[in-house]
Amino acid sequence: MPEHDADIGDFQGHVPVVRHKLTREQYLYRAGQAVHALYIVDVGFLRMSELADDGREQVIGFRMGGDWIGLESIGLKQHRCDAVALDLSYVWELPIERTLAACAETRALQARLHEALAREIRGDWSWMLALGTLGAENRLAAFLLDLAERRSRLGLVADRLLIPMRRIDIANYLAIKHETVSRALSRLERQGLVAVRGRDVRILDMPGLAREAHATPSEDGGVGRSRGSS
Amino acid sequence: MPEHDADIGDFQGHVPVVRHKLTREQYLYRAGQAVHALYIVDVGFLRMSELADDGREQVIGFRMGGDWIGLESIGLKQHRCDAVALDLSYVWELPIERTLAACAETRALQARLHEALAREIRGDWSWMLALGTLGAENRLAAFLLDLAERRSRLGLVADRLLIPMRRIDIANYLAIKHETVSRALSRLERQGLVAVRGRDVRILDMPGLAREAHATPSEDGGVGRSRGSS
DNA sequence: CGTCGGAATTGATTTCGATCAACGGGTGCG
DNA sequence: CGCACCCGTTGATCGAAATCAATTCCGACG
Numbered sequence: 001m002p003e004h005d006a007d008i009g010d011f012q013g014h015v016p017v018v019r020h021k022l023t024r025e026q027y028l029y030r031a032g033q034a035v036h037a038l039y040i041v042d043v044g045f046l047r048m049s050e051l052a053d054d055g056r057e058q059v060i061g062f063r064m065g066g067d068w069i070g071l072e073s074i075g076l077k078q079h080r081c082d083a084v085a086l087d088l089s090y091v092w093e094l095p096i097e098r099t100l101a102a103c104a105e106t107r108a109l110q111a112r113l114h115e116a117l118a119r120e121i122r123g124d125w126s127w128m129l130a131l132g133t134l135g136a137e138n139r140l141a142a143f144l145l146d147l148a149e150r151r152s153r154l155g156l157v158a159d160r161l162l163i164p165m166r167r168i169d170i171a172n173y174l175a176i177k178h179e180t181v182s183r184a185l186s187r188l189e190r191q192g193l194v195a196v197r198g199r200d201v202r203i204l205d206m207p208g209l210a211r212e213a214h215a216t217p218s219e220d221g222g223v224g225r226s227r228g229s230s
Numbered sequence: 231m232p233e234h235d236a237d238i239g240d241f242q243g244h245v246p247v248v249r250h251k252l253t254r255e256q257y258l259y260r261a262g263q264a265v266h267a268l269y270i271v272d273v274g275f276l277r278m279s280e281l282a283d284d285g286r287e288q289v290i291g292f293r294m295g296g297d298w299i300g301l302e303s304i305g306l307k308q309h310r311c312d313a314v315a316l317d318l319s320y321v322w323e324l325p326i327e328r329t330l331a332a333c334a335e336t337r338a339l340q341a342r343l344h345e346a347l348a349r350e351i352r353g354d355w356s357w358m359l360a361l362g363t364l365g366a367e368n369r370l371a372a373f374l375l376d377l378a379e380r381r382s383r384l385g386l387v388a389d390r391l392l393i394p395m396r397r398i399d400i401a402n403y404l405a406i407k408h409e410t411v412s413r414a415l416s417r418l419e420r421q422g423l424v425a426v427r428g429r430d431v432r433i434l435d436m437p438g439l440a441r442e443a444h445a446t447p448s449e450d451g452g453v454g455r456s457r458g459s460s
Numbered sequence: 461c462g463t464c465g466g467a468a469t470t471g472a473t474t475t476c477g478a479t480c481a482a483c484g485g486g487t488g489c490g
Numbered sequence: 491c492g493c494a495c496c497c498g499t500t501g502a503t504c505g506a507a508a509t510c511a512a513t514t515c516c517g518a519c520g
Binding site: 166167168178179181182183185186198 | 496497498499500
Binding site for chain 2: 466467468469470
């Protein structure tokens with residue numbers, strides 16, 4: 001039984017929920033806009049990105065069915081990042097004040113929200129681990145594997161990815177250049193792990209890909225766990 | 231007036247708080263251990279790190295006075311990361327169930343917790359931006375600047391950093407090697423931005439360092455903001 | 461007070477990914 | 491229908507950081 005990150009049904013009775021349609025390239029919100037809602041993706045694909053004042057932009061993640069959007073903006077007046085649809089998408093909109101109030105009243109909802117917030121943090125940390133310790137090809141493998149896993153959690157086939165984002169989005173997310181993404185994909189294909197045709201990626205060897213998603217060379221990790229008391 | 235991330239006073243009346251002493255190298259918790267509390271640093275310095283099953287380790291951040299610890303573990307049975315003291319430190323321990331229950335009852339506490347969780351996410355995202363878009367030297371500058379800012383928020387002098395972590399910890403956090411940290415520090419010193427003697431770092435030119443903490447070369451950002459509807 | 465070992469700095473060389481460049485292919489629009 | 495533009499792939503070269511290596515610094519402890 002797929003454990004959804006966010007089940008809109010839990011909230012539907014407690015807060016007025018509106019379903020929004022987003023077309024390709026349409027922004028759910030942008031940095032600078034007022035914060036007035038949280039969102040849960042119903043169907044579709046969104047890209048989250050953080051931006052610096054000097055123009056730098058970093059893709060932080062991608063959101064699909066069941067994922068929360070906007071949690072990072074709790075407590076803020078204005079959004080600090082962008083959320084844009086990569087595809088035709090539908091999201092549930094939950095007025096933020098009403099939602100937080102509902103969480104204060106209903107213990108189960110509060111737990112849901114805490115869960116979602118903590119899960120977001122863990123996901124970010126886990127990705128930071130990958131970014132900090134893996135090379136380009138391993139990162140890409142980890143990324144594909146993550147997509148596959150999320151698809152299967154939604155009850156979809158996991159070995160057939162129809163990736164809605166451009167190579168450049170993937171590259172930015174992986175903190176590498178898009179040429180490197182291409183090359184890494186080709187290498188994975190040459191190893192017989194995946195079959196790539198444009199945005200249609202088929203995973204041929206899931207365990208092999210999983211192996212590739214961990215450190216290939218003689219990684220040491222660096223920090224060195226010294227003898228710790230207690 | 232310094233706006234603290236977490237004010238222990240808010241919780242002290244509502245949950246039984248215990249103050250814990252941690253000596254250098256002592257673990258507050260380790261991956262695998264049961265989750266039973268949240269923590270707020272009183273004084274000292276802690277290092278958070280995420281670890282992979284294959285031994286890779288990534289330093290996620292450092293915690294000092296007023297910072298929460300353990301938020302990432304909400305909803306988990308067992309910790310997935312390490313929290314270790316770099317220095318003699320004192321932390322407040324808040325039993326997790328009692329604390330979450332208190333948040334459910336008291337709106338102000340709930341807001342505090344949401345705030346802290348969301349702030350953690352924003353901090354992570356902001357650091358991901360730095361990791362993804364800055365070179366080694368710029369990252370280091372950003373790191374020093376962040377330490378300085380946090381010190382000043384605690385009411386301490388900001389331009390004198392007595393860094394309790396080893397180069398290797400910094401390196402891991404910055405996702406570079408410790409030799410590179412050394413070289414980058416030396417370069418910053420040669421530019422007259424900082425004075426370094428071991429772990430005693432003096433910031434000589436704050437604005438200059440801030441300039442260094444942004445992209446030096448002709449960064450483009452990559453993703454390319456296309457014409458967005460709405 | 462000396463020495464021992466981990467931490468830090470600096471140098472030489474290698475390597476991985478970035479950059480520069482060229483080209484193929486699909487798609488939307490005139 | 492065909493052109494133009496963007497996306498993606500691949501090749502050649504460059505460069506920043508990793509790796510390998512040698513010292514120096516410094517604190518702990520006998």
